[in-house]
Amino acid sequence: MELIHILALAILQGLTEFLPISSSAHLILLPVLAGWNDQGIAFDVAVHLGTLTAVITYFRIELTKITRDWLHSLTSGQMIGESRLAWAILLGTVPVGLIGITLTETTQESLRSPLVIAWSTVGFGLLLAYADSVGKRQRDEYTLSWHDVLFIGFAQVLALIPGTSRSGITITAGLLLGLTREGAARFSFLLAIPVILLAGALATLDLLDRTEPVDWEALALGTFISGLCAYTCIHYFLKFLQRMGMLPFVVYRLLLGGLLFYLFL
Template identity: 65%
Template sequence: MDWLQAALLALLQGVTEFLPISSSAHLILLPALTGWPDQGLAFDVAVHVGSLTAVVAYFRRELAGMARDWLASLRRREAVGESRLAWAVLWGTVPVGLAGLLLKDVVEAQLRGPLVIAAATLVFALALWGADALHSGRRDEHALRWRDVAVIGLAQAIALIPGTSRSGITMTAGLLVGLTREAAARFSFLLAIPVIVLAGGLKGLDLATAAHPVDWGAIAVGAGVSAVSAYLCIAAFLAAIQRIGMLPFVVYRLILGAALLLFAW
């Protein structure tokens, strides 16, 4: 793949990883429209590393406090400062981790078709619209109850269906349990960290056993562009979401889903 292709795919991944618009739908549609070949496993790992770097860099202060207080909570066997939020992120990751291990082959073999992705893009766009229209949440992510974490964690497992959008479904669940838009987005982004680590780790294991050559120039471009675009996307989304709401993303997803249906037929 040439560097322009690498940069555009990484930009697409970096932006769509954290917006509620489904990265998998875009990464299938763009190569189909352009005729580009599959970008390969090594490039997938690189853009995952870029996305992870972005979200860790953006939340670096919060993550440092969460890690410190989580370790203190283990020693003292009681909640300490931000430890409750750290535990919420860890427990919220368990459903998608288990589902990913159990259903990985099924998802890869049966759920990656354009019709499935189009249907998921449309259905979960409407779910996001409904949750945003009905929500009257006042709580932030620090006020999550354990049942709220369970609901959001189970919703995240649904995102194994391509087209669902991991960020979209977790924000939908966050709104439904009473979080503000910004809090739902922030918790969704924090949940992305262990998920990206798990997904990137699985792809890394696959890459370690593969015998394909690696284009290190394209890898560097992919990781760098993904990191910068994802960081800017997170910052812009959190700055605007309380004011603009989810409707622009819902409308965009409906258009995208319709385009995927046309492509599939």
């Protein structure tokens, strides 16, 4: 990969991972629209690991407390402090983990299509608009029941379709359950941690088994740049979310979907 390709894709990933506009769709579309070779799943996972580092760093204080309380709950056999939130994050990851592992590489590649992205971008964008308009926005992430967590977890499975947006569909599910915008976004961000860890571990094992050379320098640079951009994005997204709502992202998704239909239909 050329340096400009690495920088452009890493910055794009960092800026879109935690916004409800689908980072995976943008990673697929940029090479198509720019006439570049597809960077492949390995680079996509590398820049996702960068965003993983960003979210862990940003929520480091909360994660320290959640992890400590979760470990105490294991030894005591009862919920302690924020251990319930830790269990919710793990439970919410089960559906996408099970289904993601069973998908074949052929199935994953067949979904990396501009028209698939166009349909999912528009469809789930409209669903996000609906959830933001009808949601009561009266609860935070600590009030989620186990049924609520499973609802969000199964919604996250839809993010395996490029263009859906993992953060977008989980925020949508949270809003439909009555969470505030901030509560839905925070739980979505925390839910990203085990998902990206699982995907990164599987991809790394696959890379280590390959005989062809791997451009580890490109992967490392992409990881670093995407992490920096993602950290900045998380900060400002949470800061301005209540003021701007979801409408700007819905409009963007509709415009992007319309452009893709125009170009590829």
